Amino acid sequence: MKKMQAATLLGAGIIFAIGVLAWPGASLAKEVESSMARGGLLYDKWYKEIGEKAPGTKHPLYPAEGKYAKKAGDTWRCKECHGWDYKGKDGAYAKGKHYTGIMGIHGMAGGDPGKVVALLKDDKHGYGDKLSDTDLQDLGNFVTKGQVDADKYIDSATKMPKSGDKAKGAAVFNTMCAKCHGMDGTEPDDMKKSLGKQMGNPWEVMHKIMNGQPDEEMPALRALDRGVVMDVMSHITTLPKKP
Numbered sequence: 232m233k234k235m236q237a238a239t240l241l242g243a244g245i246i247f248a249i250g251v252l253a254w255p256g257a258s259l260a261k262e263v264e265s266s267m268a269r270g271g272l273l274y275d276k277w278y279k280e281i282g283e284k285a286p287g288t289k290h291p292l293y294p295a296e297g298k299y300a301k302k303a304g305d306t307w308r309c310k311e312c313h314g315w316d317y318k319g320k321d322g323a324y325a326k327g328k329h330y331t332g333i334m335g336i337h338g339m340a341g342g343d344p345g346k347v348v349a350l351l352k353d354d355k356h357g358y359g360d361k362l363s364d365t366d367l368q369d370l371g372n373f374v375t376k377g378q379v380d381a382d383k384y385i386d387s388a389t390k391m392p393k394s395g396d397k398a399k400g401a402a403v404f405n406t407m408c409a410k411c412h413g414m415d416g417t418e419p420d421d422m423k424k425s426l427g428k429q430m431g432n433p434w435e436v437m438h439k440i441m442n443g444q445p446d447e448e449m450p451a452l453r454a455l456d457r458g459v460v461m462d463v464m465s466h467i468t469t470l471p472k473k474p
Protein backbone atom coordinates (compact mmCIF):
# COMPACT_ATOMS: atom_id res chain seq x y z
CA MET A 232 0.00 0.00 0.00
CA LYS A 233 2.76 2.42 0.96
CA LYS A 234 4.56 1.67 -2.28
CA MET A 235 1.39 2.49 -4.25
CA GLN A 236 1.02 5.85 -2.55
CA ALA A 237 4.59 6.77 -3.24
CA ALA A 238 4.24 5.82 -6.88
CA THR A 239 1.04 7.86 -7.22
CA LEU A 240 2.72 10.86 -5.60
CA LEU A 241 5.72 10.53 -7.87
CA GLY A 242 3.42 10.26 -10.88
CA ALA A 243 1.50 13.37 -9.88
CA GLY A 244 4.77 15.21 -9.30
CA ILE A 245 6.04 14.36 -12.76
CA ILE A 246 2.76 15.41 -14.39
CA PHE A 247 2.90 18.71 -12.46
CA ALA A 248 6.49 19.34 -13.52
CA ILE A 249 5.70 18.63 -17.16
CA GLY A 250 2.72 20.99 -16.93
CA VAL A 251 4.85 23.84 -15.57
CA LEU A 252 7.59 23.35 -18.14
CA ALA A 253 5.22 23.02 -21.09
CA TRP A 254 2.92 25.90 -20.16
CA PRO A 255 4.01 28.56 -22.69
CA GLY A 256 3.57 31.61 -20.49
CA ALA A 257 5.47 30.15 -17.55
CA SER A 258 9.06 30.92 -18.44
CA LEU A 259 8.77 32.98 -21.64
CA ALA A 260 6.72 35.84 -20.22
CA LYS A 261 9.69 37.60 -18.60
CA GLU A 262 11.94 37.57 -21.65
CA VAL A 263 12.02 41.03 -23.32
CA GLU A 264 15.26 40.80 -25.35
CA SER A 265 13.39 39.48 -28.41
CA SER A 266 10.84 42.28 -28.18
CA MET A 267 13.64 44.86 -27.92
CA ALA A 268 15.42 43.32 -30.91
CA ARG A 269 12.23 43.43 -32.95
CA GLY A 270 11.74 47.03 -31.84
CA GLY A 271 15.25 47.68 -33.15
CA LEU A 272 14.32 46.20 -36.52
CA LEU A 273 11.21 48.40 -36.66
CA TYR A 274 13.30 51.44 -35.65
CA ASP A 275 15.55 50.64 -38.61
CA LYS A 276 12.89 50.13 -41.33
CA TRP A 277 9.48 49.18 -39.95
CA TYR A 278 7.70 48.89 -43.31
CA LYS A 279 10.25 46.34 -44.57
CA GLU A 280 10.00 44.37 -41.32
CA ILE A 281 6.19 44.14 -41.47
CA GLY A 282 6.10 43.57 -45.22
CA GLU A 283 4.25 46.79 -46.08
CA LYS A 284 4.91 49.40 -48.73
CA ALA A 285 6.60 52.59 -47.53
CA PRO A 286 4.20 55.55 -47.15
CA GLY A 287 4.03 57.65 -50.32
CA THR A 288 4.12 61.06 -48.67
CA LYS A 289 6.76 62.73 -46.48
CA HIS A 290 6.47 62.26 -42.71
CA PRO A 291 4.77 65.38 -41.26
CA LEU A 292 7.66 65.97 -38.80
CA TYR A 293 10.37 65.75 -41.47
CA PRO A 294 11.71 69.23 -42.33
CA ALA A 295 10.90 70.43 -45.86
CA GLU A 296 14.55 71.46 -46.38
CA GLY A 297 15.87 68.02 -45.30
CA LYS A 298 17.89 66.15 -47.95
CA TYR A 299 15.57 63.14 -47.89
CA ALA A 300 12.33 65.16 -48.14
CA LYS A 301 11.72 63.78 -51.64
CA LYS A 302 12.31 60.17 -50.57
CA ALA A 303 8.99 59.84 -48.76
CA GLY A 304 9.56 56.32 -47.41
CA ASP A 305 12.92 57.15 -45.83
CA THR A 306 11.41 60.05 -43.89
CA TRP A 307 9.24 57.52 -42.01
CA ARG A 308 12.19 55.51 -40.66
CA CYS A 309 12.78 56.29 -36.98
CA LYS A 310 16.51 56.24 -37.61
CA GLU A 311 16.22 58.96 -40.28
CA CYS A 312 15.19 61.54 -37.66
CA HIS A 313 16.66 60.07 -34.47
CA GLY A 314 19.90 58.52 -35.78
CA TRP A 315 21.69 55.17 -35.53
CA ASP A 316 23.27 56.44 -32.31
CA TYR A 317 19.82 57.49 -30.96
CA LYS A 318 21.14 61.00 -30.36
CA GLY A 319 19.54 62.84 -33.31
CA LYS A 320 21.00 66.33 -33.75
CA ASP A 321 23.38 65.77 -30.86
CA GLY A 322 25.03 62.76 -32.48
CA ALA A 323 26.34 61.68 -35.89
CA TYR A 324 23.41 63.41 -37.63
CA ALA A 325 24.50 66.80 -36.24
CA LYS A 326 25.68 67.54 -39.78
CA GLY A 327 25.69 66.01 -43.25
CA LYS A 328 22.96 64.78 -45.57
CA HIS A 329 20.95 63.17 -42.75
CA TYR A 330 20.75 66.38 -40.71
CA THR A 331 17.20 67.25 -39.59
CA GLY A 332 17.78 69.22 -36.38
CA ILE A 333 15.54 66.72 -34.53
CA MET A 334 16.31 65.54 -31.02
CA GLY A 335 17.41 62.02 -30.11
CA ILE A 336 15.48 59.36 -28.22
CA HIS A 337 18.20 58.73 -25.61
CA GLY A 338 16.33 60.93 -23.12
CA MET A 339 13.63 58.27 -22.89
CA ALA A 340 15.99 55.41 -22.04
CA GLY A 341 14.82 54.02 -18.71
CA GLY A 342 11.38 55.59 -19.20
CA ASP A 343 7.88 54.19 -19.53
CA PRO A 344 7.21 52.11 -22.71
CA GLY A 345 3.53 53.13 -22.55
CA LYS A 346 4.54 56.78 -22.98
CA VAL A 347 6.48 55.91 -26.12
CA VAL A 348 3.49 54.00 -27.51
CA ALA A 349 1.21 57.00 -26.84
CA LEU A 350 3.70 59.36 -28.48
CA LEU A 351 3.99 57.17 -31.58
CA LYS A 352 0.20 57.04 -31.94
CA ASP A 353 -0.29 60.80 -31.61
CA ASP A 354 -1.01 62.99 -34.65
CA LYS A 355 2.56 64.27 -34.85
CA HIS A 356 4.27 60.87 -35.22
CA GLY A 357 1.20 59.29 -36.87
CA TYR A 358 2.08 55.58 -36.57
CA GLY A 359 -1.22 54.54 -34.95
CA ASP A 360 -2.81 53.33 -38.19
CA LYS A 361 0.42 51.87 -39.56
CA LEU A 362 1.76 49.68 -36.76
CA SER A 363 0.04 47.00 -34.66
CA ASP A 364 -0.13 47.05 -30.86
CA THR A 365 2.67 44.45 -30.78
CA ASP A 366 4.84 46.56 -33.10
CA LEU A 367 4.28 49.63 -30.92
CA GLN A 368 5.01 47.68 -27.75
CA ASP A 369 8.25 46.34 -29.26
CA LEU A 370 9.27 49.89 -30.18
CA GLY A 371 8.38 51.04 -26.67
CA ASN A 372 10.59 48.31 -25.20
CA PHE A 373 13.42 49.13 -27.58
CA VAL A 374 13.34 52.85 -26.80
CA THR A 375 13.07 52.51 -23.02
CA LYS A 376 15.10 49.34 -22.35
CA GLY A 377 17.01 48.48 -25.50
CA GLN A 378 19.15 51.49 -26.41
CA VAL A 379 22.90 51.40 -25.96
CA ASP A 380 24.89 54.47 -24.97
CA ALA A 381 26.87 54.82 -28.19
CA ASP A 382 29.63 56.93 -26.58
CA LYS A 383 30.45 54.10 -24.23
CA TYR A 384 31.26 51.77 -27.13
CA ILE A 385 32.30 53.92 -30.08
CA ASP A 386 34.85 56.73 -30.31
CA SER A 387 32.96 59.33 -32.36
CA ALA A 388 36.17 61.08 -33.50
CA THR A 389 37.92 57.99 -34.92
CA LYS A 390 34.74 55.93 -35.48
CA MET A 391 36.56 52.98 -33.92
CA PRO A 392 35.16 50.59 -31.32
CA LYS A 393 36.42 51.61 -27.87
CA SER A 394 36.98 48.00 -26.82
CA GLY A 395 37.00 44.46 -28.22
CA ASP A 396 39.36 41.57 -28.84
CA LYS A 397 40.00 41.09 -32.56
CA ALA A 398 41.02 37.41 -32.26
CA LYS A 399 37.91 36.50 -30.25
CA GLY A 400 35.82 38.51 -32.70
CA ALA A 401 37.31 36.64 -35.66
CA ALA A 402 36.27 33.32 -34.09
CA VAL A 403 32.70 34.54 -33.59
CA PHE A 404 32.53 36.11 -37.02
CA ASN A 405 33.97 33.13 -38.87
CA THR A 406 31.61 30.68 -37.17
CA MET A 407 28.42 32.79 -36.97
CA CYS A 408 28.46 35.52 -39.59
CA ALA A 409 30.61 34.07 -42.38
CA LYS A 410 27.87 31.62 -43.42
CA CYS A 411 26.00 34.57 -44.90
CA HIS A 412 28.66 37.29 -45.18
CA GLY A 413 31.73 35.26 -46.22
CA MET A 414 34.98 35.27 -44.22
CA ASP A 415 35.89 38.64 -45.75
CA GLY A 416 32.47 40.26 -45.15
CA THR A 417 31.69 40.91 -48.82
CA GLU A 418 28.63 38.66 -49.17
CA PRO A 419 25.73 38.39 -49.90
CA ASP A 420 26.10 39.78 -53.41
CA ASP A 421 23.16 42.17 -53.12
CA MET A 422 24.75 43.90 -50.09
CA LYS A 423 25.75 47.31 -51.41
CA LYS A 424 28.81 47.85 -49.21
CA SER A 425 31.12 45.22 -47.69
CA LEU A 426 31.02 44.99 -43.89
CA GLY A 427 34.54 46.46 -43.74
CA LYS A 428 33.32 49.49 -45.65
CA GLN A 429 30.18 49.69 -43.46
CA MET A 430 32.41 50.54 -40.50
CA GLY A 431 32.37 54.09 -41.86
CA ASN A 432 29.10 54.13 -39.91
CA PRO A 433 29.94 52.08 -36.79
CA TRP A 434 26.67 53.05 -35.07
CA GLU A 435 24.64 51.45 -37.84
CA VAL A 436 26.83 48.33 -37.73
CA MET A 437 26.35 48.08 -33.97
CA HIS A 438 22.58 48.56 -34.28
CA LYS A 439 22.38 45.78 -36.89
CA ILE A 440 24.58 43.39 -34.89
CA MET A 441 22.45 43.96 -31.79
CA ASN A 442 19.07 43.67 -33.52
CA GLY A 443 19.54 42.01 -36.92
CA GLN A 444 18.49 43.18 -40.38
CA PRO A 445 14.81 43.94 -41.17
CA ASP A 446 13.03 41.08 -42.90
CA GLU A 447 16.20 38.96 -43.18
CA GLU A 448 17.29 35.75 -41.43
CA MET A 449 20.17 37.51 -39.70
CA PRO A 450 20.38 36.76 -35.95
CA ALA A 451 20.47 39.44 -33.24
CA LEU A 452 23.33 39.32 -30.71
CA ARG A 453 21.45 41.44 -28.17
CA ALA A 454 21.08 38.58 -25.68
CA LEU A 455 24.85 38.02 -25.57
CA ASP A 456 27.34 39.99 -23.54
CA ARG A 457 28.14 43.40 -25.07
CA GLY A 458 31.80 42.32 -25.05
CA VAL A 459 31.01 39.78 -27.79
CA VAL A 460 29.46 42.53 -29.92
CA MET A 461 32.59 44.67 -29.42
CA ASP A 462 34.87 41.72 -30.30
CA VAL A 463 32.95 41.24 -33.57
CA MET A 464 33.06 44.98 -34.35
CA SER A 465 36.84 45.05 -33.74
CA HIS A 466 37.29 42.14 -36.12
CA ILE A 467 35.17 43.86 -38.79
CA THR A 468 37.60 46.83 -38.71
CA THR A 469 40.26 44.42 -40.06
CA LEU A 470 38.17 43.19 -43.01
CA PRO A 471 38.82 44.48 -46.55
CA LYS A 472 37.18 47.85 -47.21
CA LYS A 473 36.03 46.86 -50.69
CA PRO A 474 32.96 48.72 -51.92
Ligand code: HEC
Nearest residue numbers: 290292293306307308309312333335336338339355370374
Ligand atom coordinates in the same frame (compact mmCIF):
# COMPACT_ATOMS: atom_id res chain seq x y z
C1 HEC B 1 10.20 62.69 -39.53
C2 HEC B 1 10.92 62.71 -38.30
C3 HEC B 1 10.60 61.70 -37.23
C4 HEC B 1 10.44 60.34 -37.39
C5 HEC B 1 10.49 59.53 -38.66
C6 HEC B 1 10.24 59.82 -36.08
N1 HEC B 1 10.28 60.82 -35.15
FE1 HEC B 1 10.28 60.61 -33.14
N2 HEC B 1 10.36 62.64 -32.91
C7 HEC B 1 10.42 63.56 -33.93
C8 HEC B 1 10.37 64.89 -33.37
C9 HEC B 1 10.39 66.19 -34.18
C10 HEC B 1 10.33 64.73 -31.97
C11 HEC B 1 10.29 65.87 -30.93
C12 HEC B 1 9.01 65.91 -30.16
C13 HEC B 1 7.81 66.12 -31.00
O1 HEC B 1 7.73 67.12 -31.74
O2 HEC B 1 6.87 65.29 -30.91
C14 HEC B 1 10.32 63.31 -31.71
C15 HEC B 1 10.31 62.74 -30.45
C16 HEC B 1 10.42 61.37 -30.20
C17 HEC B 1 10.57 60.78 -28.89
C18 HEC B 1 10.63 61.54 -27.57
C19 HEC B 1 12.05 61.87 -27.20
C20 HEC B 1 12.10 62.63 -25.89
O3 HEC B 1 13.11 62.50 -25.19
O4 HEC B 1 11.14 63.35 -25.57
C21 HEC B 1 10.63 59.42 -29.06
C22 HEC B 1 10.81 58.37 -27.98
C23 HEC B 1 10.50 59.17 -30.47
N3 HEC B 1 10.39 60.36 -31.14
C24 HEC B 1 10.51 57.90 -31.03
C25 HEC B 1 10.35 57.65 -32.38
C26 HEC B 1 10.24 56.32 -32.95
C27 HEC B 1 10.32 55.02 -32.18
C28 HEC B 1 10.05 56.49 -34.29
C29 HEC B 1 9.79 55.44 -35.35
C30 HEC B 1 8.63 54.58 -35.17
C31 HEC B 1 10.10 57.92 -34.55
N4 HEC B 1 10.24 58.59 -33.37
C32 HEC B 1 10.04 58.48 -35.82
C33 HEC B 1 10.53 63.26 -35.26
C34 HEC B 1 10.48 61.99 -35.82
Ligand code: HEC
Nearest residue numbers: 407408411421422423424436439440444447448449450463
Ligand atom coordinates in the same frame (compact mmCIF):
# COMPACT_ATOMS: atom_id res chain seq x y z
C1 HEC C 1 21.42 34.00 -41.98
C2 HEC C 1 22.27 34.95 -42.67
C3 HEC C 1 22.98 36.00 -41.87
C4 HEC C 1 23.79 35.83 -40.76
C5 HEC C 1 24.11 34.56 -40.01
C6 HEC C 1 24.30 37.16 -40.47
N1 HEC C 1 23.82 38.08 -41.34
FE1 HEC C 1 24.26 40.04 -41.38
N2 HEC C 1 22.96 40.31 -42.93
C7 HEC C 1 22.33 39.29 -43.62
C8 HEC C 1 21.60 39.85 -44.74
C9 HEC C 1 20.81 39.06 -45.78
C10 HEC C 1 21.82 41.23 -44.70
C11 HEC C 1 21.29 42.29 -45.67
C12 HEC C 1 22.27 42.45 -46.79
C13 HEC C 1 21.83 43.49 -47.80
O1 HEC C 1 21.90 44.69 -47.47
O2 HEC C 1 21.45 43.10 -48.91
C14 HEC C 1 22.68 41.49 -43.54
C15 HEC C 1 23.13 42.74 -43.17
C16 HEC C 1 24.11 42.98 -42.23
C17 HEC C 1 24.64 44.27 -41.90
C18 HEC C 1 24.17 45.59 -42.50
C19 HEC C 1 24.70 45.75 -43.87
C20 HEC C 1 23.91 46.77 -44.65
O3 HEC C 1 24.09 46.82 -45.87
O4 HEC C 1 23.09 47.49 -44.08
C21 HEC C 1 25.61 44.09 -40.95
C22 HEC C 1 26.47 45.15 -40.32
C23 HEC C 1 25.68 42.68 -40.69
N3 HEC C 1 24.74 42.03 -41.46
C24 HEC C 1 26.54 42.07 -39.79
C25 HEC C 1 26.47 40.73 -39.41
C26 HEC C 1 27.29 40.14 -38.38
C27 HEC C 1 28.40 40.85 -37.65
C28 HEC C 1 26.87 38.83 -38.25
C29 HEC C 1 27.33 37.81 -37.27
C30 HEC C 1 27.21 38.17 -35.88
C31 HEC C 1 25.81 38.62 -39.23
N4 HEC C 1 25.59 39.79 -39.90
C32 HEC C 1 25.17 37.41 -39.42
C33 HEC C 1 22.36 37.97 -43.30
C34 HEC C 1 23.02 37.41 -42.22
